[in-house]
Amino acid sequence: MRLFLLIIFIYPFFLFSQQAGEFKFDVTEQCLTDTERQFIFKEIEENIQLLKIDLKSDHRKKSLAFEWPLQKDTSLAFNNYFGISNYVDQDTAINSILDYNCLSRSYDGHKGTDIFTWPFPWYMYNNGYVNVIASEDGIIINKHDGYDDDHCANTMGGTWNAVYVQHYDGSIAWYGHLEKNTLTSKQIGQSVVKGEYLGKVASSGYSTGPHLHFEIYDSMWNLIDPFQGTCNILNQNSWWLNQRAYRVPMLNALLTHSAKPVHGCPGINEEPNISSNFNIGDTIFLAAYFSDRQSGDSAVYRVFDANNNLWQTWNQVTSTTFNASWYYWKRLLPQNGPFGYWRFEIEFQNQMFSHEFLYTNPLFIEDKQNSRRDLLLITDILGRKSPIVRNKLLFYIYNDGSVEKRLIYK
Numbered sequence: 001m002r003l004f005l006l007i008i009f010i011y012p013f014f015l016f017s018q019q020a021g022e023f024k025f026d027v028t029e030q031c032l033t034d035t036e037r038q039f040i041f042k043e044i045e046e047n048i049q050l051l052k053i054d055l056k057s058d059h060r061k062k063s064l065a066f067e068w069p070l071q072k073d074t075s076l077a078f079n080n081y082f083g084i085s086n087y088v089d090q091d092t093a094i095n096s097i098l099d100y101n102c103l104s105r106s107y108d109g110h111k112g113t114d115i116f117t118w119p120f121p122w123y124m125y126n127n128g129y130v131n132v133i134a135s136e137d138g139i140i141i142n143k144h145d146g147y148d149d150d151h152c153a154n155t156m157g158g159t160w161n162a163v164y165v166q167h168y169d170g171s172i173a174w175y176g177h178l179e180k181n182t183l184t185s186k187q188i189g190q191s192v193v194k195g196e197y198l199g200k201v202a203s204s205g206y207s208t209g210p211h212l213h214f215e216i217y218d219s220m221w222n223l224i225d226p227f228q229g230t231c232n233i234l235n236q237n238s239w240w241l242n243q244r245a246y247r248v249p250m251l252n253a254l255l256t257h258s259a260k261p262v263h264g265c266p267g268i269n270e271e272p273n274i275s276s277n278f279n280i281g282d283t284i285f286l287a288a289y290f291s292d293r294q295s296g297d298s299a300v301y302r303v304f305d306a307n308n309n310l311w312q313t314w315n316q317v318t319s320t321t322f323n324a325s326w327y328y329w330k331r332l333l334p335q336n337g338p339f340g341y342w343r344f345e346i347e348f349q350n351q352m353f354s355h356e357f358l359y360t361n362p363l364f365i366e367d368k369q370n371s372r373r374d375l376l377l378i379t380d381i382l383g384r385k386s387p388i389v390r391n392k393l394l395f396y397i398y399n400d401g402s403v404e405k406r407l408i409y410k
């Protein structure tokens with residue numbers, strides 16, 4: 001799968017200087033070639049014979065109800081962390097594309113569902129934030145590991161890292177493009193349960209960015225599309241416990257940056273520039289990241305200062321539907337403060353999300369030796385995070401471990 005970043009700069013607003021971008025998946029190559037696919041089937045067949053696994057006559061569990069195959073680590077503060085770029089191509093004719101929902105969100109001959117991590121997929125990859133988990137109970141029937149997983153030029157190509165799980169009705173799920181050396185330590189022939197860790201999302205094989213390729217075969221090894229829909233000619237029923245809607249507009253993250261964020265690949269390195277600490281007179285980049293944001297979806301943004309007064313607000317309505325999109329606004333923070341915790345807020349899809357950042361005056365927090373320390377947190381006497389207020393005892397906690405007591409008189 002080829003992932004291509006296209007940045008479109010639209011509406012240079014004279015007031016808000018909004019800039020926007022989209023992740024576009026411009027796909028020209030298969031996640032897997034047919035030769036590789038045949039080879040994998042041959043290996044699976046051999047493993048089944050070798051291990052004498054006969055799940056087609058196993059009675060432990062026949063009906064399937066897939067769980068979502070990805071799970072984020074609880075330490076990742078994003079609201080959502082993925083989007084869908086490609087469904088199964090239902091149209092076998094060359095150069096025609098049809099997904100289960102009678103649209104063309106796929107590429108020619110695609111045999112799986114591509115779920116990409118977003119925003120900052122390489123940041124998530126580097127921190128191991130996104131796990132691939134078993135959608136159903138079954139037995140590991142094959143594994144591939146040890147291949148390059150961090151490329152975003154699909155010329156790297158070749159074999160991917162993957163786990164293949166056969167369910168107790170004989171059907172098989174393929175989990176591909178995983179990170180090298182992160183695969184479950186369980187061996188071929190061992191069982192896994194629904195929700196169990198299989199590996200980390202990465203970009204091994206024919207791939208230009210971290211994503212999971214999820215490919216399903218029934219017990220006769222006919223290709224399945226787990227999504228039920230009018231144009232799914234492969235199978236009648238949904239294979240999901242709860243099938244996701246075709247599009248689920250979501251805020252993936254609301255962030256602040258010290259410089260314009262750079263979305264990597266191909267050819268450029270990702271630079272998230274995420275920061276929640278700003279000094280007097282700094283420029284701040286306020287940004288929102290979405291998946292499945294649709295044409296006509298509106299959002300209201302608000303920035304509140306450290307005194308909880310509304311500093312700025314603006315509305316935004318999108319005119320195009322994107323699998324993944326992002327928007328940012330560049331602002332100069334006021335020289336005169338107020339200093340303390342500010343709040344960036346968004347109202348989207350009848351939900352409110354907020355992100356806090358600390359705005360400080362470095363002169364004010366410089367220590368006696370005049371060596372700069374970074375302020376991490378300001379708390380009150382009970383250890384609760386506090387804005388900078390007068391006539392109240394505050395504790396300034398720095399990154400060098402020092403703590404200062406401060407009392408500002410009116």
Ligand SMILES: [Zn+2]
Nearest residue numbers: 031112114213
């Ligand atoms: Zn794929």
